[in-house]
Amino acid sequence: MKTLQIDLVSDIACPWCAIGYARLEQAMEKLSDELAFTVRWHAFELNPDHGEEGEHILPALAKKYGRSEAEMRATQDQMIAIATELGLNFEKMQERYTCNTFDAHRLVKWAAEHGRQTELKKALFEAYFGEAQDVSDHEVLASCVEAAGLDVSEARDVLASDQYAQTVREDEAVYQQAGVSAVPAFVVNNRYLISGAQEPETLIKAFREIASEPEEASGR
Secondary structure, three states: OEEEEEEEEEOOOOHHHHHHHHHHHHHHHHOOOOEEEEEEEEEOOOOOOOOOOOOEHHHHHHHHHOOOHHHHHHHHHHHHHHHHHOOOOOOOHHHOEOOOOHHHHHHHHHHHOOOOHHHHHHHHHHHHHHOOOOOOOHHHHHHHHHHOOOOHHHHHHHHOOOOOHHHHHHHHHHHHHOOOOOOOEEEEOOOEEEEOOOOHHHHHHHHHHHHHOOOOOOOO
């Protein structure tokens, strides 16, 4: 059975990233008899210059995109409906505040060394979109670490230091230089870029096409 490597570039504060991964899960499940997958998460910050003070999400988005709060609420309502259908908890999506996600990305890098990146990422999505928690707060991050089945004491040591900071910055630089300017972005076998939260059927078709190519053509 062939294995496809998927490098998933995303931000914790990106609702389409949560939706995109849920759709990816469905695609991988439907292909489980044909293909194996490895998934690695990579950092992207939608708001890298975010300060300590958070802003309510609706006025923040209205200002960013030059639209009214009512328009932004309607767009968010559509995302909530999509997420709910996928089994995601976006219950408090419109109650959240903007926040810095750099420390959360550091923990995701740390979690990779324990084989629980995806578990932590999903816990962070749940905290931010489902519970409107501040995922820059170290206590919130500690609770996500616990939910992901990781060592909270070790995570606190990471947060109290600058561990993985350079790793995150280098990770961001690599994908920015590769042309990733929006998330989610799926890089398959270090060669093929799939942008956006594509439907499971679209992903299935793409994965089958990639898997059917000769080894040399796929760059492996």
